[in-house]
Amino acid sequence: MIESCSRKRMVIAIAFLIGLSILVLIIENELAPNDTRPHTHTTAHPNMTQKDLCWMREETDNLEECQPCTDLEKKSNSPPICGSASYRQKVKCKDTGIVFKKCDRVVWIEERNFWTFEAVTGAVGLIAGLATVARQKVLDHRILQRIQRQVAAGV
Template sequence: MIESCSKKRMLLGITLLGGLTILVLIIESHWTDHTTGKIFVENIEANSTCFSGEDFKIISECNPCTAFEIASQSIGVCTKTRYKEIVECKSGEKIIRSCDRVAWLEERTFWKFESFAFSGAIISCIIVFWRENILRQRVIRKVARQLRGSV
């Protein structure tokens, strides 16, 4: 089935699938962005008066802890996951809690991967076209040599 597709159809299909992938990633990033939730005791500072399950609002998004904060253990949550975010409890107290991943670091890593994959695809296409031209020229020379030999 795929062998019967022309180059135009294959390129169109790949472009549509790539566009659909980017659209899904954009929609998913908007749907998963949330700023309220529940507090879990194991992820927050020990001296906090926020209760487990209390609603909160994120003041500062998840960011990596500095090397000093990790080494000095000045912020206790930095030793668990090496990431922190500042949240405000419903009671008004601002606390620091650990978080699993930093969104902008994950996004940067994703786009690096996509860039390398795209570059690899472009380089592969160039090499394939270059090799195709070499083989075509060899066939033309071989046919020309055979025609010269038969005359």
């Protein structure tokens, strides 16, 4: 296993992995889109009126954070934006009134996903650490038994 690798091989393997990681980061940076603006465009839906699109041409105040559309809202197209989008945000247009607009990210869902990922990563790390400690104890016990057998044999 890894115990049989020489120091030179380990250094070469680590250098290779670091180089590969840097190469992946560079390629990912080149392929990622440069547009970081929020995507508030919408595809026209048959039930949408000019009133529903007032947020595109008027000043708005956000009344709610971005929320996912429920299955009922998607099926009934009420509010109309749920017919063409997965997430909606309640806004108040200056002249028109309260409408819903499309939004691309729900902060609380992203936070939940992040903390779920962190918890799973921590659990995997803890389990891996405990497995390493247990394996080390088994190997130490085997070495101790071998030494005891050699001492008992008089070698």
